[in-house]
Amino acid sequence: MNDTPLPTLLFPFERGLIDPPGEDERVLFLGAPGAFHLPSDFAGNMTAVQGYRPDFLALQRTGISVFPEPEGEGYDLALVLLGRHRRENEQRLAEALKRTRPGARIVAACAKKDGGGSVRKRMGELVELEDHASKHHGVVFWLRRPDAIDAALAALEIGETVADGYTTAAGGFSDDGVDPGSALLVKCLPDNLSGRMADFAAGWGYLSVAAVSSFPAIKSIDLYEAHYASVEAARRNMAHKASQVPARFFWHDLLGEPVNERYDVILMNPPFHRSRAAEPDMGHSMIAAAAKALKPRGRLFLVANRQLPYEESLEKHFAAQGELRRDTVFKVLWARK
Incomplete structure (x- = not known):
């Protein structure tokens, strides 16, 4: 900003x-x-x-x-x-x-x-x-x-905006519909996700809705997002589409405020822009925050533009890490504490 x-x-x-x-x-x-x-x-x-x-x-x-x-x-x-x-x-x-x-x-x-x-x-x-x-x-x-x-x-005045069946947030990430990277991440998630989950940089909640709708062993989910209007949109989307799972919403700066909870799984499509210039350090810092917030043997799944060098941070902060899929634009990575 x-x-x-x-x-x-x-x-x-x-x-x-x-x-x-x-x-x-x-x-x-x-x-x-x-x-x-x-x-x-x-x-x-x-x-x-x-x-x-x-x-x-x-x-x-x-x-x-x-x-x-x-x-x-x-x-x-x-x-x-x-x-x-x-x-x-x-x-x-x-x-x-x-x-x-x-x-x-x-x-x-x-x-x-x-x-x-x-x-x-x-x-x-x-x-x-x-x-x-x-x-x-x-x-x-x-x-x-x-x-x-x-x-x-x-x-x-423009009222509540709906794209791809979701309420989105003006000025937030991917306010015109589902982000292709997030959609790819959902397709790559393993079928054994369970326990307490968090969605870091949750936006208006697409990943959270998709995850809790697909994995019945998820007991609860916490959504962290720095853009206030996106938090409110996520709240509405979870209530309308995934109310069967307890959800909490944190208007939170993951780069500057600590996460006090601990999770079995964290999903993440990390931002790498504050203005127009790419800032991959944002993703590196968010990976470090995710590592601190995971329980022992907890797992992180993230999607990123394929040129961003996040593997070095995964290797630094996690016991094991790897790649699930890569296409012409994105890569989906995983890591385990």
């Missing part, structure tokens, strides 16, 4: 194009990054919204009031950081309209590479914009929240 257009968002305040909030004004910051510095004359009372667990925890450590979902209404100013996901962007803009008072200013920014110009144009078709600017490889636009917002909300 370190690839944000924050400098673009702050540009109109720094240049005096927009007055900063005063001490008594309430500010809502949708998509607030984990580390940011506001201009010195920014005096408003801020509430941040951040559903990505590492950034949420970073904001919490600074003392900022932060929530994983928007709360409250009547804000005097809304700041909106937009990203690569159209559905998530439109949800944030809709929340900005709903949570501010009539006449409040809304300021939103998006990187040009993420379609900032298109976002500005789309918003301008729904409500009147005051102005916009291009700076720091991004586009920032601002407006006054109109009295009548029903038509804009109807155009922006």
Whole structure:
């Protein structure tokens, strides 16, 4: 989450194009990054919204009031950081309209590479914009929240999204349907899985639903996921499709927070992107976390892009490891404590 257009968002305040909030004004910051510095004359009372667990925890450590979902209404100013996901962007803009008072200013920014110009144009078709600017490889636009917002909300708001029969999460992993790597992992799982299972980086829960539906000897499953909306989608999917097995849901940063439970089996499709660049160290760290969370002789099954060098971490942390299948894109690996 370190690839944000924050400098673009702050540009109109720094240049005096927009007055900063005063001490008594309430500010809502949708998509607030984990580390940011506001201009010195920014005096408003801020509430941040951040559903990505590492950034949420970073904001919490600074003392900022932060929530994983928007709360409250009547804000005097809304700041909106937009990203690569159209559905998530439109949800944030809709929340900005709903949570501010009539006449409040809304300021939103998006990187040009993420379609900032298109976002500005789309918003301008729904409500009147005051102005916009291009700076720091991004586009920032601002407006006054109109009295009548029903038509804009109807155009922006997207309800629960279903893909391949599952509820997915805007802005989360594979929000357009079942990930092919996860589907391959399910096909490769042995038929003797049993005991307590965990799904690391569970997303909206496809692996968990498939596993508990296929292996009746699984007694319980815990889902760990850093993206809050994905956790909530997983909760719904498990309730609708696999309610026969006890499930717990952890909004959790596996790279920064310890796992206190111990498991017989862990499934994993580890992420390797925080921004656009591949970061295989995320997978290595997650493998180490899985090794700590497994019982003696517990087993890990994971899928990864075939070029990622996860075998070295499996060899380091496990007594035995190997490969179950490989195709032109993915490989499925196993390891035992």
